[in-house]
Amino acid sequence: MSWSEAKDKEGRVYYYNAETKETKWEKPEELQSPLEKLLAKTDWKQFSAEGGRTYYYNSKTKESVWEIPKEIQAELEAAKDVEDYQDNAAAININNGTGFQSIIDPSEQYHNTSPLFNSDIKARDVRTANEKFVEMLRENEVDATWSFGKIMTFFIKDPRYWLVEDSLEKKHLFETYLNNRTKEELFKENNSIEKFKEAFLGLLHSTRSIKYYTRWKTARRLIQDEPIYAHSVISEKVKKQTFQDFVDGLRREHEEANKKLRDQALLELNEYFKTMNLNLSSTWESTHNSIKSDTRFKQNKHFEVLNQLDLINIYLENINSLQTNQQERIQNISKENYRHDRKARDEYKALLAELKETGLLRADTKWSDVFSLIKEDDRFIGLLGRMGSNPIELFWDVIDEEELLVRAKKDIVEQLLLHNDFVVKDDVDLAKQKSELIKILQKDEQTKDYDEDTIELIYDRILQQIKEQKEKDKFAYERKIRRLQEDFRSFLRKFDNPKITIETKWEDIKPKIEKEPEYLELPDDRTRLIAFEKFITRLKEKKIELEANKERELKRIIEEASKAREEQKSKKRALSPKPPVEELDY
Template sequence: MSASPAAKPQWSEHKNSEGRTYWSHSVTKQSVWEKPDELRTPFERALGKTQWKQYTSKDRPYYVNSVTKETKWDLPPELVELKQKVERDEAYKVEKARRKAAGEPTPSPPRSRSGSPVGHDAVARYGDRRGSPTPSDESSDEEVITWPMGGFLTHEKAEEAFMYLLKKEGIDENWTWDQTMRKIVLDPLYKALNTLAEKKEAFEKYTHRIVAKRQAAKEARIERLRPVLHKLFAASSRIKSYSTTKTANEVFARDKHWREAKPDERILILEEFTTALRQREEESARDLRNRNIQHLGSLIRSLDINVSTTWRAAHNMILDSDEFRRSRDLQEMETIDILGVYDDYARQLEQDHEEEWRRLRIEHVRSGRKAREGFKALLQELQTKGQLTRTSKWKNTFRLVKNDERYLALLGPQGSSPLDLWMDAVDDISEEVERAAEKVEKVLEDTNREVKVDTSWEEFEKWVKDGNVAHVEDKMRRDVYDLMLERVSAAAADEARRAERRRRHRIDDLRYALKKVQRHIDIDMTFEEAKPHMEELQEYKDIEDEADRRTAFDKFILRQKEKLRESEDKSDRRDRMEVDEPSRSSRRDRSREDRHDSRDRRKSDKDRRYDYDDRDRRRERRREDEDRPDRKHRSDGADDRESKRARRSSEVRRDEVEEGEI
């Protein structure tokens, strides 16, 4: 149904700011982007029912297939044929109208090659995009519904008449309700239903029925064509898992089954076939890869590959093996798959190596522990026999244990060495003796007795028995006596050294103090003659021993005589110098004498400073001695053990140098 000439001017063409064309209705004020049907040519209306759409680029038209997405600048062949048929149809209508006005017979409608009417054949062959019913879809003898006298008696009849109107006007599921209203509002059957809601409900029911009917027909057609086309695809060598519809159109262009299927159905059936083919290929490739991996895994285990073999060396071994060269499947494996198999095998080798190393380490630790326990037992035996005491030396112990298996077993394992265990044993004995000595000292203090340098063993034994020191074993009393005697002797020796040092310093103090009365003392005087000049000096009074005073005086006189000889030597040298340089010689002699005197003064000052510094050190050391108990010369456990260990280590090193055994 074409629009009347009076309605066409109601639409006007416009362009927006972007240059896009749109149409506006002067009465309804409606604006649309698509060209209204009233303004379209017969070919444009026929083109709207196909899969092709026309667009414009730079005033040049081009055509796009909405299903296959194919794009062409020129008019596709099927649209050329459609255009020709539409033109023949329009020419037939014009001739028919002319003959009718002239009273001549109606001409016969033009026929297509298939023998069907032109318009119907065009819609059926090139696909009605909107899906409008065609005579080929419906029965040609369908009853024509008209408005009955008195109206429709039932709602069902009225709804059936309204749906007949929709069908007659070519309404399909792609039409909107507004488009449908403009199309059918002037038809008498439009008023078959009373309300707008009933009409809209009938329209929706009608479109749903069309969609369901076409979907059922499409599914039936696909079910019928699927096995035939799948068999056709499988028989063709050009159809692969990656083939597209374009390839299939080229291969099966003359096949009636392929031409019978619609484009979207062709795509669907082809994708089903290629998807299944890809799945089979992937599954086959996956099975082949798994077999190759298993085969390569058994091959790589037969090669000489260990935990230290690198990937490059292992790869060369695999490629050079006879089994790999004979197998074409293995040769086609990807390098990344070969690397994966090697990584798995190398990881397993590393785990086995780590397990073996852990087992050997545990065994080594266990054997070392047993060896240390055995050597400790050996040292305990030596201690029981009295051959290992706190004063024992390593060189003496070494002579006793060097051939024992328990000593030899400890030379290899890691951990404490025989010397370390021997030091620990000696330290333990020393600590035990020191604890016993503390108890004995406490008992002796309670009885007002003290061990001195001249205390004999018998006297010490009697003191211990009288004090009822029952917790000290008999074999340890001798060690306690030796320890206490060592401490007393060491303290006495230290005191003697300090006293001797003080005596020497007092002698030096007096020798330097005699310089104060040097003008009263002549070098030829004796000690008794010079004694009156020295008695008032404080340094003289500090010395109690007359022999020390005489020693200081003798040193002073000796130094004065040396200085006199040096002065005489200077005079002789000055006399031997040339007469023409008396002033120069005298200046040189005076300068030299001044330097000697200055040197003597500096030396004297240096000695005095040394005496003062040493005196300060003596006083500080004396205060420390006063603060520290005379009979307790030991530190706490850890420091004492370290000092003893260092002392014994130095002794052991000396013994090793002497013996040359270890």
């Protein structure tokens, strides 16, 4: 290589030929890369943007792209495939001295007598070469689902592929072939939608610029020059739907990948929170401050996909978990306490039952009597401070049960005594009366099994009931007498023949009123005299009250007159003239 790269004083690159002493600004062909050689044959040029990034500009269409143009990329891949194939072929035949030429010469390598490999194939006539190339495409039923890259790789071993030397010409023939297909071929292709979709999806997969968020409008611009899109007879609707299915799949893959990353990050974040030893008093603010200052949290790259809300949610989940655990512990403790409380109540109830069996607990038993018996018993002490009914409440429950039982038995006894015309009295020999009552009860099937304590309690209740009834009757009688006495006093107040005064005597007025109804309604002279004396006392009280009122009124009048005189004197003093002040002449 005689050409080399050099720079002038201003840093500009130029090229120098050591043999011919020639210099020029354009890069010589022998220094050009395969990409640069291909670009030189097209309207595409390579430039560098600010920052050093390479882009490509088409001087004919005025289009600019960041990626290598598709047709140039296809040529590069085809050239690489050929180079790889030549290297492999040379390696395979190195022992017998055969080279790449022997591979593409089927008459020497395979001794094939097919007309495809006769001397006409080796003709260099351009028209014949083009016909053979198209014939190769038609024989293999190439359609719009084939890409030009597939053409190059699929037919690389077919000698007819190499009859056309220029790659751009091959691509032109391929596109012309697609445009000139017969109606039968187009109809067949139109019915092969599944085949089209498979090939179209392959194109979309190979187009790296198409992402899950790419729209059909953008994708169509990217693939508009691809044969499968430009020359396919498949409807635009099918193409668009196939593209949509493809990007939907990309979107699902993207979302699933993000979800996996996010799920993994959330799992790790949850484990991280568990190592923070949070408790129910841990606030979000204090927890967040701890996280921000923790290098272990900052170094975990998986957490970068999470946001503030994720941290709050995991924090709340951990706090809720702590609350749930605490509630479960409280519930377990409550259940355990409930079992102990119930056991203590059952043991205490058994203690009360023992007292009932021994006759120490009856319907009329007082708590003070029972307390002195059980205060040292462990079953009583064990119930103190427990939840639920306390010892006194359970005691009263038993008393209420006994009371109901005694009342029921008492009703039976009273019905039995009524049937036997036996009346209990409180002003007779009580012991003898009780003995007679017991005899009656022992003769009846319902009451013959009553124990002595029950009979005694019922007998006492009946006696108490008689006493209470007498008290009620006495109160009613006294109330009736008071009402009659009030009526009698009202009569005395109105009586005026003569009018009764504080000087009137009972002996004087009695003969004059003894035939009046109010007088006769009272049962005896004692009640009448009491009513009369109370009436006279009330007259005296009224007289004293009246005199007191007169005295108070007189005192008030005197005080008001005295006050008026004082006010009059004050006014006169205010109106009298002041004596003149003499001026002294010194």
